[in-house]
Amino acid sequence: xxxxxxxxxxxxxxxxxNGCSQPLDYLKSLNRKHEAKAKKWLTLLQxxxxxxxxPYADVxxxxxxxxxxxxxxxxxxxxxxxxxxxxxxTNAFLKKTQVAPKSEIERSKRTFANWLRxxxx
Numbered sequence: 087x088x089x090x091x092x093x094x095x096x097x098x099x100x101x102x103x104n105g106c107s108q109p110l111d112y113l114k115s116l117n118r119k120h121e122a123k124a125k126k127w128l129t130l131l132q133x134x135x136x137x138x139x140x141p142y143a144d145v146x147x148x149x150x151x152x153x154x155x156x157x158x159x160x161x162x163x164x165x166x167x168x169x170x171x172x173x174x175x176t177n178a179f180l181k182k183t184q185v186a187p188k189s190e191i192e193r194s195k196r197t198f199a200n201w202l203r204x205x206x207x
Contacts, residue, residue, distance in 0.1 A: 095135040097128055097173045100197050103204070109164060112178035120157045124164070127155045128175075136168055146186055150176075150194045165194040174201055 099110040113124055131138055131153055138153075145151050146165070153164040153175075161181035167174050176197040179190055 095132050095168070095171050095173045097132045097175060099175045100177070100201055102200075109175045109178040113164075116162070120155075120160065120162065123157050124153075124155045124162060127153055128164070131166070131173060135171075135173065146191055147195075149198070150191050152186060163190070165190060167194065167198045169198075169202070174198060176201075 099107045099113075101107045101110075113121060116124060127142060130142055136151075141154060141156075143151055143153050149167050151166050151168070153166060155162045155164075162178065163181045163186060164178045165176050165186075167176060174197075176194040177190060179187075181187075
């Protein structure tokens with residue numbers, strides 16, 4: 087059961103300096119069924135923010151979290167960071183191992199730092 091204290095957040099897909107968005111490109115590359123489920127889970131994330139429980143979301147490291155849509159044995163992952171009322175989707179990938187790869191967590195941290203730096207410009 088999801089928590090009843092709904093607080094809407096803004097979900098933002100990270101874009102680099104050239105306007106490219108790896109997590110949005112990943113979402114759009116999924117087949118229709120997978121994309122539709124991932125979008126439903128992103129809507130839940132927008133509604134519940136940090137209160138979205140497992141199996142929907144989980145904390146990986148301090149401020150790096152993961153949205154965990156599993157579709158037909160495919161473990162899609164959308165890593166994100168919450169900054170105030172903004173949820174920044176930093177990167178996305180197909181999880182093929184038991185734990186999220188450290189390289190993806192580090193990528194999320196770098197992406198968030200870059201976003202913060204550019205946001206302040």
